[in-house]
Every structure is written in C-alpha cells, then in structure tokens.
Amino acid sequence: MSLYWRIFLLNAAVLVVAVLLLLGPVTVSTPVLFGEAIVLVVAVLLLLGPVTVSTPVLFGEAIVLVAGLGAMLVANAMLLRIGLAPLGRLSRAMATVDLLRPGNRPQVTGEGEIAELTATFNTMLDRLEAERATSSGRVLSALEGERQRIAQELHDEIGQTLTAVLLQLKHAADRVPEPVRGELHQAQETTRASLDEIRRIARRLRPGVLEELGLHSALRSLAAEFTTTRLSVSAHITPGLPPLDGATELVLYRVAQEGLTNAARHSGATRVEVHLRPVPGGGTGLLVRDDGRGLGAAPEGAGIRGMRERALLIGAELAVGAGPAGGTEVRLDVTADHHGGSRP
CATH class of the missing domain: 3.30.565.10 (Histidine kinase-like ATPase, C-terminal domain)
Structure with a gap:
C-alpha cells in the first residue's frame, strides 16, 4: 500500500471513530489508550463546535455528522494529495533515471523535507554522472589502447606470417606439376583473402x-x-x-x-x-x-x-x-x- 493510502486510512479511521463516539456505541478503556485519547480529542473538538448533539442522537443530527465526516475525508484526501505530490514526482524520477541520458532532474518545489530530499537526490545524480563519466573515460581509454595493441600485433605478427606463406606458396607453385599447381594457386587466393581481412580488421581497430x-x-x-x-x-x-x-x-x-x-x-x-x-x-x-x-x-x-x-x-x-x-x-x-x- 502506498504512503498516501496509509496516511489517508489512518486519518479516516480516527475521524470515523470520533464520529461514532459522538453517536454513542464506542466505549473507552480505563485507563485510556493512546489511540482512544486521540479520538477523544477529535470528538471534544467536534463538541466544542457550533453544532450540538442530542442524547440520544437524533436522525437529522446523525445525517449532519455523517455529511461532516464525508466532507472532512474529502478535504483530508485533497490535502494529502497536494502535500505528497512532490514525493510522487521524486519517486517517478528515481524510477526512470538513466545515467546514460544525463541532465534530467526532478524540480525542487516548495520548502521542507521533501524539497530537501529532492535537492539531495539531484546532488547525488550530479556526483554519480561525474563519476560515471570519469570511470567510462578510463575504461574507454584502456579499450582504445588495447585495440591499438591488437591491431599492431595483427599487422606485425599475423600479417607478416601470412605474407611469408604467400611467398612460399608462390615459390612452390612455380616448381610443382600442373595438377598440384592449381591447388596451390587456390591456397594462395585463400591466404590472400585472409590477409586482406586481417588488414581490414586492423584498420577498424586502429584508425x-x-x-x-x-x-x-x-x-x-x-x-x-x-x-x-x-x-x-x-x-x-x-x-x-x-x-x-x-x-x-x-x-x-x-x-x-x-x-x-x-x-x-x-x-x-x-x-x-x-x-x-x-x-x-x-x-x-x-x-x-x-x-x-x-x-x-x-x-x-x-x-x-x-x-x-x-x-x-x-x-x-x-x-x-x-x-x-x-x-x-x-x-x-x-x-x-x-x-x-x-x-x-
């Protein structure tokens, strides 16, 4: 259950019990419990108002009390909705935040604890985005260095080895009989294609x-x-x-x-x-x-x-x-x- 409904139902329970106390069927413990004391305070405040209640309660008075209870519940719901709206916006912002899309911040409105919590959350996001950018910079710099190392090894080691293989195949193809020469030429083309692919990969790794x-x-x-x-x-x-x-x-x-x-x-x-x-x-x-x-x-x-x-x-x-x-x-x-x- 959300915070809004927990607060609203708690307030509604206090108001309902206070009205029932005025109507008569609610009993009070001895000694008085803390919750009953709150209800009694609300009931006394109702009694001190301009509306009088008969004993026993008349039907018209009961209707007035129930209508007043409904009005208080509606007012309580509206005030809670308005008061907790910044907390709801902050909760939605927390659920949708993405450090890869920086700059989105929930708006700090009003004063008090919720405004302070929103400002603290924005400060935390600023720090997280700065730390994310710094750590990403280190990772990507290391990645670029590793790419250059691999590209260099592909070019210097494997590239030179395949070039030597091509020369050896050409030398062998010039000295073997014709049936074998065709197979060696095919091996040359395969090796040459592999060498071109390695060079292409090296160029992509290191532009x-x-x-x-x-x-x-x-x-x-x-x-x-x-x-x-x-x-x-x-x-x-x-x-x-x-x-x-x-x-x-x-x-x-x-x-x-x-x-x-x-x-x-x-x-x-x-x-x-x-x-x-x-x-x-x-x-x-x-x-x-x-x-x-x-x-x-x-x-x-x-x-x-x-x-x-x-x-x-x-x-x-x-x-x-x-x-x-x-x-x-x-x-x-x-x-x-x-x-x-x-x-x-």
Whole structure:
C-alpha cells in the first residue's frame, strides 16, 4: 500500500471513530489508550463546535455528522494529495533515471523535507554522472589502447606470417606439376583473402587514417570501406568546419563506425548517408542516416550504449531514433568548446 493510502486510512479511521463516539456505541478503556485519547480529542473538538448533539442522537443530527465526516475525508484526501505530490514526482524520477541520458532532474518545489530530499537526490545524480563519466573515460581509454595493441600485433605478427606463406606458396607453385599447381594457386587466393581481412580488421581497430589525415579523410575512408554491392554509403562533409581536439575526433569516428556497422548488419538498408556539418551555437554535428527497417520496439543493445558512453566523455548530445523518411538516424552534436588545436 502506498504512503498516501496509509496516511489517508489512518486519518479516516480516527475521524470515523470520533464520529461514532459522538453517536454513542464506542466505549473507552480505563485507563485510556493512546489511540482512544486521540479520538477523544477529535470528538471534544467536534463538541466544542457550533453544532450540538442530542442524547440520544437524533436522525437529522446523525445525517449532519455523517455529511461532516464525508466532507472532512474529502478535504483530508485533497490535502494529502497536494502535500505528497512532490514525493510522487521524486519517486517517478528515481524510477526512470538513466545515467546514460544525463541532465534530467526532478524540480525542487516548495520548502521542507521533501524539497530537501529532492535537492539531495539531484546532488547525488550530479556526483554519480561525474563519476560515471570519469570511470567510462578510463575504461574507454584502456579499450582504445588495447585495440591499438591488437591491431599492431595483427599487422606485425599475423600479417607478416601470412605474407611469408604467400611467398612460399608462390615459390612452390612455380616448381610443382600442373595438377598440384592449381591447388596451390587456390591456397594462395585463400591466404590472400585472409590477409586482406586481417588488414581490414586492423584498420577498424586502429584508425590510422584518422591519426594521419584527420577526421574528414577518415569518414570518407570509412564510407568507402562499408560500401558494397548491397549497401551504398556516402559521406557529406560541410567545408570550413573548425578543427576539433583529438578526443572529440575519435568519439565522432567511433560513433560513425558503430552507426555504419549497425546499418550494415541489422537494418537491411541499401543506402546510408554520413553527414558532418555545423549545428546551431557554433558546434559540429555528426549524422548517420539509413533507409532500413528502423529500430522498432527493440531495446538498445551494447552498440548504442557504447555510443552513449563515448558521447558522455565529451559532453555531447546523442540521439538515436527514426529518421524523417523511415530507417534509423544517429545524431551526435558536439558543443563549440570542443573545437580547438587539433588537426586541420
């Protein structure tokens, strides 16, 4: 039972027993119990009012007492509803809070304990969001470092090993009879395809083009990488955008990469557009829009949660939803204070 109904029923019981006491059938213990004392106080206050009660109670007086009881119960219910409304709003805010969507705070109204509790809850949310952003930053930094290490090992160890295998296969194919040579050529093609796949994975783990040529070239390269016979990806970059710091460029690149990955794997899209453009207030916005089936009622997966974690690191606003013509739209808006001395 909610707090509202517990208080209301307790008050209603006191009022009903007080009225019954006036009507006569209620007895009082000796010595008087604490609850009975409260009822007696209410009854005495009723007796001190302008309404007199006969002994025995007349029918008309009983009607007046019952009507007065009903009016008091209605007034009690309204006052409780008004008084406990801030507590209800705070309870709903607690139930719906999401640290990946910061900024939503219950409004502090009035004074007293409930207002103090709401303000304390807002302060706790501020601290939790700051700690979440700090811890997420450490985790994502460690993740990027591990990605670079794995990409380096794939390139240096496995890539070089497969290259050596290709050379050995070519050398063997030049010296064996014709029936065996065809099988060796097939093994060469399989090894070459595996080497290309490893290089592609290494590029995704460590975007070297982002470090060397900047975000604009990296987005164009990403669009070309995801373009296939089934999926067309185009990059549209507004000229004259101000430079961004390195951390912001990495977040934009990873969000675009995750958006394109989701579009290629899950949406059934045939066309995806990647836009990098200015937004009101002097910021920079990234938009990834596809013509697929959309999100529907599916819950957010690890990919979208990862994008929200990255957006929190730079204080950007991330929105994932349906596009104006269907499909899915991923929008990331970066404020102007993240522009600065990075790559041109």
